[in-house]
Amino acid sequence: MTASASETKYLSEFYHLPExxxxxxxxxxxxxxxLPKALKMQPQEIIxxxxxxxxxxxxxxxxxxxxxWGFLPKNNEPRYLLCNxxxxxxxTFKDRMMMEKAPHQLIEGMIIxxxxxxxxxxxxxxxxxxxxxIDALEAAIAEAxxxxxxxxxxxxxxxxxxxxxxxxxxxxxCGEETGMISSLEGLKGQPKLKPPFPAIxxxxxxxxxxxxxxxxxxxxxxxxxxxxxxxxxxxxxxAGTKLFSLSGNIMKPGNYEVPLAFPLKDMIYGLGGGMKxxxxxxxxxxxxSSAPVLTAEEAERALLDYESLAQxxxxxxxxxxxxxxxxxxxxxxxxxxxxxxxxxxxxxxxPCREGTGWLDKxxxxxxxxxxxLSDIELLLKVAxxxxxxxxxxxxxxxxxxxxxxxxxxRDEFEYYVRExxxxxxxxxxxxxxxxxxxxx
Amino acid sequence: xxxxxxxxKQKVLTELKRxxxxxxxxxxxxxxxxxxxxxxxxxxxIRELSKVMxxxxxxxxxVFTFYxxxxxxxxxxxxxxxxxxxxxxxxxxxxxxxxxxxxxHVKLGEVSKDGNFTVTEAECLGSCGTAPMMQISKQDxxxxxxxxxxxxxxxxxxxxxx
Numbered sequence: 001m002t003a004s005a006s007e008t009k010y011l012s013e014f015y016h017l018p019e020x021x022x023x024x025x026x027x028x029x030x031x032x033x034x035l036p037k038a039l040k041m042q043p044q045e046i047i048x049x050x051x052x053x054x055x056x057x058x059x060x061x062x063x064x065x066x067x068x069w070g071f072l073p074k075n076n077e078p079r080y081l082l083c084n085x086x087x088x089x090x091x092t093f094k095d096r097m098m099m100e101k102a103p104h105q106l107i108e109g110m111i112i113x114x115x116x117x118x119x120x121x122x123x124x125x126x127x128x129x130x131x132x133x134i135d136a137l138e139a140a141i142a143e144a145x146x147x148x149x150x151x152x153x154x155x156x157x158x159x160x161x162x163x164x165x166x167x168x169x170x171x172x173x174c175g176e177e178t179g180m181i182s183s184l185e186g187l188k189g190q191p192k193l194k195p196p197f198p199a200i201x202x203x204x205x206x207x208x209x210x211x212x213x214x215x216x217x218x219x220x221x222x223x224x225x226x227x228x229x230x231x232x233x234x235x236x237x238x239a240g241t242k243l244f245s246l247s248g249n250i251m252k253p254g255n256y257e258v259p260l261a262f263p264l265k266d267m268i269y270g271l272g273g274g275m276k277x278x279x280x281x282x283x284x285x286x287x288x289s290s291a292p293v294l295t296a297e298e299a300e301r302a303l304l305d306y307e308s309l310a311q312x313x314x315x316x317x318x319x320x321x322x323x324x325x326x327x328x329x330x331x332x333x334x335x336x337x338x339x340x341x342x343x344x345x346x347x348x349x350x351p352c353r354e355g356t357g358w359l360d361k362x363x364x365x366x367x368x369x370x371x372x373l374s375d376i377e378l379l380l381k382v383a384x385x386x387x388x389x390x391x392x393x394x395x396x397x398x399x400x401x402x403x404x405x406x407x408x409x410r411d412e413f414e415y416y417v418r419e420x421x422x423x424x425x426x427x428x429x430x431x432x433x434x435x436x437x438x439x440x
Numbered sequence: 441x442x443x444x445x446x447x448x449k450q451k452v453l454t455e456l457k458r459x460x461x462x463x464x465x466x467x468x469x470x471x472x473x474x475x476x477x478x479x480x481x482x483x484x485x486i487r488e489l490s491k492v493m494x495x496x497x498x499x500x501x502x503v504f505t506f507y508x509x510x511x512x513x514x515x516x517x518x519x520x521x522x523x524x525x526x527x528x529x530x531x532x533x534x535x536x537x538x539x540x541x542x543x544x545h546v547k548l549g550e551v552s553k554d555g556n557f558t559v560t561e562a563e564c565l566g567s568c569g570t571a572p573m574m575q576i577s578k579q580d581x582x583x584x585x586x587x588x589x590x591x592x593x594x595x596x597x598x599x600x601x602x
Contacts, residue, residue, distance in 0.1 A: 091564075093569055164459075169510060170507050186462075203460075253568070290524045324530060329507070336526050388468060405457070432534060432538050433541070
């Protein structure tokens, strides 16, 4: 056991202070010290610093942030910074905490980043359900305008910048950057083919950089401490700290900030307080619901960084760790996720629209005790046909759980089909009485 | 026949000027229309918005139907959305939904007889560390998260609502 595991509170150092949410509280704890410093630098110096720090996108894809910024055209064409706060990957709840507890941390990071990339207008696209995040951000933006951190000629630097919040309306797909741009344009949130990448053609066909909340919040710390200091956390390729959202069957769920390459077992048994009494670990989804599942044995040796998890055939994703104990049925878990992806498919690509529908139908039918042995192969076949064939990654995201749950827990699937009931629970899934016909 | 109030029309006009493109105002305008029409959107609401915004009804309609937060049918005074996705499911959201529906004598998506409640399931609401949870939205669009629920605590919360 690893009860001694502790957090590295780098971005989250002051999250325990309620006043950190307000301008004064934020300023009293090191806030808006980096902004004036940044405004005196050359924008390219900041981009180079972010590149040197090794910062990678914290929303899921892990793309190097400085390199993304470097794709912008080198001219004076208007451009946008779009903060992706459409946190929707099942298991993820870190951005909500960051926006509610430290809205100015994000805002300062966004102003510095905007200055670096020469952008005069930024938007924070927040998922529509996050009322408290939207309120916190709107209040903080108003404070920042009043204090002269936003608006014309910020702190006498000659740099102008405006910031606004855009409220989503309930669509997982809008977390995909081109889907988000469509949504911000007031359209259905359907992703667009890349290239052109948003850095060349984004919001209103203008160059646009889309970065996650946690990514942008980290920028000012890189400025404060330098690239080398930031790189002291994590590994060569996975530098820095990361906020992990821990949930599922665990004693102490919550957000925990640790350096990348932190052992998953220390997260679960140390910070997370381990399993509930009498329960054993069965499986862990390490990076949000789209990440392939790990068995308990694999989880024991997994490290939480981009490369280590990729080597194990899964991914770090958004850093959402979902823990599943031995009292839970993997067939039911997979069916739950397939319903999610079917609901969230935007419908424009056939493999995804039809594929998620079939995966949902087949898993539901197995749960109801109507499965056939051939359905297990069919699940794998459908999932395999959904990979790499669509405009965005949602189709792959739906296929990956199938392609990991089924092979790794095949005995549970086969038992369910043969016996018409769950191997773990000993009963068949009862269709809930609250479902009226056509409720889904 | 539904009509937008002058106040709501003004708000829509403000949104039209707020963003770099007029079309960007469609999502915020739909929220304004929904609030005016007791929490759901009808073809009349779309027609009104189209007139004020000078954007074709079809363009507003396709946005309306794409997003889940615009309600397609009437909702009760309190719209209870229980998160059903994996972390909540692992912590008993199915049982919670069943309990709430039984206690309120409704099935999913229906409005309770007294008009006070509609219960629906929602996909991941980003509150996985405090599962199971529900979000309760009022017809005016304001909403709140209720977390770490048990059958009892959820019912206590619901009994306290108007």
